[in-house]
Amino acid sequence: MNTELHPLIQRIEPPFWFSGMHNPELQLLFYGNNIAQCQITIPNSSAITNVKRTENPNFIFVTIDTQKIAANEIDFIFKQKDKTTFIQKYELRTRRKGASLRKSFDSSDTIYLLMPDRFANGNKNNDNDKFTTEKYNRDLPGGRHGGDIEGIIQHLDYIHSLGITTIWSTPLCEDNDAEYSYHGYGQSDVYKIDPRYGTNEDYTRLASEIHQRDMKLVMDYVTNHWGLQHWMVKDLPTADWIHQFENYTETNHKRSTISDPNASEIDRNTCIKGWFVPSMPDLNIVNPLVFNYLVQNAIWWIEYANLDGLRIDTYNYSEPQYISKWTKAITNEYPDFNLVGEITMRNQGLLSYWQKDSPIGKIQNFNSNLPSVMDFALLDAFQILFDEDDGSWDRGVTRVYDIIARDFLFPNANNLLIFAENHDSKRFNQIYNNDIRKYKMAMCMLATLRGIPQLYYGSEIGMSGDQHLGDADIRKDFPGGWEDDENNAFNPETRSECQNAYFDFTSKLFHWRKTNDAVHFGKTTHYIPEHNVYVYFRYNLLKSVMVIINNNPENQEISTLRFKENIGDYKTGKDVLTNEMYNLENAIVIEGKSALILELE
Structure with missing residues (x-):
């Protein structure tokens, strides 16, 4: 059920909540004309742990301990100065069975x-x-x-x-x-x-x-920004709900300043606090009210819509210690939940910095808590390599080889x-x-x-x-x-x-792909490309897949002797797209500008 709002209350956020959460504390936002003038109680007064009023009288933030609420409905009693009182009902819904251990992507x-x-x-x-x-x-x-x-x-x-x-x-x-x-x-x-x-x-x-x-x-x-037309931007709860400047300041987009030990403070602050564009005010996640609001909003959608994962836009434009804390709050509620962050950086060391348990981050005592990041280094390679026919030292498919060779930088390259x-x-x-x-x-x-x-x-x-x-x-x-x-x-x-x-x-x-767990969770062994041909294997204890990418415009004859350490006792390979069988004791001929995926048997 959706509880109707009293005429003096224009909004309650979250609009309802869920019982049995890992974190029992719930920060409620009540919005209405001069609502902060009211005193608020509930029948079990000990369940209210904090009441926060700001410089804007239209907001009042009330934190409750949901563990102390036995019923699925709470009566919030508002008393005004003239002794007028009214009651606003608030709903606590029952979670789905196994909601906290949901399987993610x-x-x-x-x-x-x-x-x-x-x-x-x-x-x-x-x-x-x-x-x-x-x-x-x-x-x-x-x-x-x-x-x-x-x-x-x-x-x-x-x-x-x-x-x-x-x-x-x-x-x-x-x-x-x-x-x-x-x-x-x-x-x-x-x-x-x-x-x-x-x-x-x-x-x-x-x-x-x-x-x-x-x-x-x-x-x-x-998490980084809202639109200029957001109802709360038009009537800010606090002046520091968003980052504000004497003159409009846009982010410099130089996210390397966050991990750069030599970066100037002004460059770092401009990166983190500057607006993405003039129509997108930058949220101040350092403000505890903003932080709690964003945590609860994400959890509310996960519970309400029964989501299986989040993709986080502009992840590393926010203050790193707080966006990592936000991420941890989500994964505390959902230990198996996957979140992938948009980290638009091409350097793999800088990308690695933002994945959970990164060895690069540990150097600065930083852990993003972010399970997955978007592999923009590989994107850049894909958008150029297939037109590079010569396959010289660092061109063509060697671009991908060099990227995979740096997987040691990532604590979990398989989750990129x-x-x-x-x-x-x-x-x-x-x-x-x-x-x-x-x-x-x-x-x-x-x-x-x-x-x-x-x-x-x-x-x-x-x-x-x-x-x-x-x-x-x-x-x-x-x-x-x-x-x-x-x-x-x-x-x-x-x-x-x-x-x-x-x-x-x-x-x-x-x-x-859905049928082969060797390419889902298996190990990788790859071989230095020759003649713009890249050969790699994905394998586990029971299965092995051989992949040949011929980026050369000419047909190539591939000797299998070089790959004996991976071929081992396998005798044949079945083309997963045509079912054609290849004898692994013989050379494999592959057409120019083509790929071959073989399940080894």
Whole structure:
């Protein structure tokens, strides 16, 4: 049930909570005109552990110990100076069985990243909303195009048919910016799904539908900033709720200043406290009220929507000691929960600094507590290497070899998120002029290298887009997601021959990946590339997979003698895509610009 608000209270956040949490303390925000003038009690007065009033009389923060609350409903008694009293009821819900030990995503999964506004319009009735500023305009490349949660639900079977096990959607909470609100990163209400996407109930239905297909849902969460139109930014609880400056100050984006022992204080502070862009105020996570608010908001969504993981946007733009403490608060509640942070750094030492238990971080007595980071070093390699035919000392597939060779920097390289593109990068198929051979090589590597592979919506049908034309061009509408689309790529009968070639290959590859735990959690042995050919093995005690990536435009004959330490007693290898058998005692001939994945037998 949702408790109705008393007329003098405009908001309560969290709107309800859950009993039996690891951390029994709950910080409640009550918002209303001059609400801070009220005295607040509850029947069990000892359960209130703190009442915090700020310089803004419209806010009052009340902390309670939920362990001391026996009922599933709390009566908050508000008494005003004129002795008028009223009662506001507050609900404590029962958690799902086993909620704290929920299974999260890991390297056995393949993640599908989609932008909901650009994926499919399942409900045209919510294209516009009277309370949100930007209106539907599909003719505007950077406008609202009408994609929504219902559109995702209607095409879950399509996503599942790709061999996908996990869906990551860019933010779905309300973003009330006047323009470019479709990406969702300038949120204006973090307890409410944007009405142009649907309702909170629609989001929980999405999670349920995903789980019915034995898939998982990852929420894109933003700790660093909100949008300028956030209701609380318009009426700040405290002046230091966000970082403020005498003159507008933008982050310098130089995140290396955080770990740099030689960095100046002004550069470090500007990096952490500067605003991401003028429309995104920077949250001050050091403020205890802000910190608790962000912890509880994330936990509320995990419990309410039954989430399976979080992707944290701009993770290392926040004060490191506090974002690590925020992460620890989440994993204290959910010990098996995976969170992957957006760390847009290309140097692997700097990337490693941000993964939990990093040996690099330990040098500075720092632990991010963040289980997974996004492997941007590998992304950069993928976006250039397949056009490098010469394969000299540090080019071509050697770029990937050198990256994997530095896995010792990571405490858990197998929990890195690996990808060839995303919503902020150049489109892979655009870079390589829709050369499907290069797409196949990249996907074979994503499917077999250590880490958690992530695909970007539409690439599996050959979608491209030119980032030089603006971000909207790399975030085009999925063909068939709108009733009047001429091409419906969701349906094999209406896909083009080219789209089916991309889709069929991708589907077969990632369905196979689900069956082989050697590429999920196995070890890696790789060999120095020769003639722009990279050979590596993924293996465990029971299985072994041999991968050959020929980035040379010419056919290559590969002698197997060099790989005897991994081939061992195996006699044959079965091509996982064609079922063709290879005799491992003979040389293997592989076509130019192609990949071969062999299950050894």
